[in-house]
Amino acid sequence: MTDDTHADFETPTREQLQSVFDATDYVAGDELTTTVLLALKLGRPLLVEGEPGAGKTELAKVLAEGFGTDLVRLQCYEGLAAESALYEWNYTKQLLAVQSGDGEDSVFTEEYLLERPLLRALRHEGDRPPVLLIDEVDRADEEFEALLLEVLSDFQVTIPELGTVSAERPPIVIITSNRTRSLSDALKRRCLYLHVEPPSVEKERSIVRRKVPELDAAVAAAVCNVTGRLREEPLLKPPGVAETLDWARALAVLDGPNGDGDDPLTESDIRTTVGCLLKEVEDVDRLDDETMSALLAAAEDAPS
Structure with missing residues (x-):
């Protein structure tokens, strides 16, 4: 893609978006193109549902590749917890620091913080926001949906030891679901919706x-x-x-x-x-x- 297209990543024209699909050999109909365009222009997460193998995950990869930005992927699964999605502390490194005396001031600093996909997307540094792919959200528990809503509402998260982390430029969010269970109405209201039909x-x-x-x-x-x-x-x-x-x-x-x-x-x-x-x-x-x-x-x- 051209530099001009990259510059307009957050508010592309229909022609620019179509050129992204064409350049990556992604076959997109009018409904898909329009819905993706609206999600980008309105800054709303896009919930993409459909059968496995229909191209839901590929859509996020195409947007990241076509607009020349990073893809941050969170693969969902049953029992997915906040520390696996947001952040956790490097307990081994903290313990070693305490034992050696290096952690006398604090072991709850950036040095000991392990970023997970959601926090990585919020703290992303670059000319363009990343594409955050939350893949197969229906595999995660309803408790994770509540966490996700909290993060997506303001694109920020509070780390008690460090304070509140807010995204300078909110990521482009693509959420996929195979419809193995119903998602909450609250999550659906937060997103624009696209159902990927099996291709003719x-x-x-x-x-x-x-x-x-x-x-x-x-x-x-x-x-x-x-x-x-x-x-x-x-x-x-x-x-x-x-x-x-x-x-x-x-x-x-x-x-x-x-x-x-x-x-x-x-x-x-x-x-x-x-x-x-x-x-x-x-x-x-x-x-x-x-x-x-x-x-x-x-x-x-x-x-x-």
């Missing part, structure tokens, strides 16, 4: 062509048709866009540097690389002869 076959084909240009166009179309047909099966974990891209890259690699790479997909191709698409043994076992025939028919129906 045409959109997914465009994504594959951008992300895996070395794969023959006809094979890429077949890949998307097969993945789309797989999603019609009652799978425990249907493949997302991320899995489609993994499979496309795997097929491109298996063709080798001297291969033509334009041979039609075969049953052997699918069965030997199915680990790129399906991650549950029960789903793999569903690939019986009837299902395989349907997948091969979908591959043959793909536009050349």
Whole structure:
């Protein structure tokens, strides 16, 4: 991206934002572009929900890369506590300082403070604010949501021993959820909302062509048709866009540097690389002869 685009990171035009998506090969429709633009201009966190592998996390990475700023990621999980999200003290270093006599004044200073993602984003130094990715917030407990609301309300946090830390330039906040549980109304009200729909076959084909240009166009179309047909099966974990891209890259690699790479997909191709698409043994076992025939028919129906 150009320096001019970087300078307008906090208030980009639609054209600048679209150029970010284009430069990073991120296929974005009008609704996604408009919602992201509003989140940036209004300074509001963006809550992005959708199926796993739909491109939610990738959106935050694209914004950080496209605007030339840092990505600070907080991966949520069950039992996530404040000290893992905000800060904690280096107790080992404090103990050693006390034992050696170096900590007679205080062991609660910057020297002993360990920044975690939320505090790191608030104290970020740079020409542009960072992108703070709070990933899979639905995996964390409701208590963590309360902490998150407190931090996002004023973009500040109080460290009793050091005082209040406020962000000079609030980070751009992207919060993702796989909808494994309902989020609180308070958190939803704080954010703008975007639901990432599973892509159409045409959109997914465009994504594959951008992300895996070395794969023959006809094979890429077949890949998307097969993945789309797989999603019609009652799978425990249907493949997302991320899995489609993994499979496309795997097929491109298996063709080798001297291969033509334009041979039609075969049953052997699918069965030997199915680990790129399906991650549950029960789903793999569903690939019986009837299902395989349907997948091969979908591959043959793909536009050349």
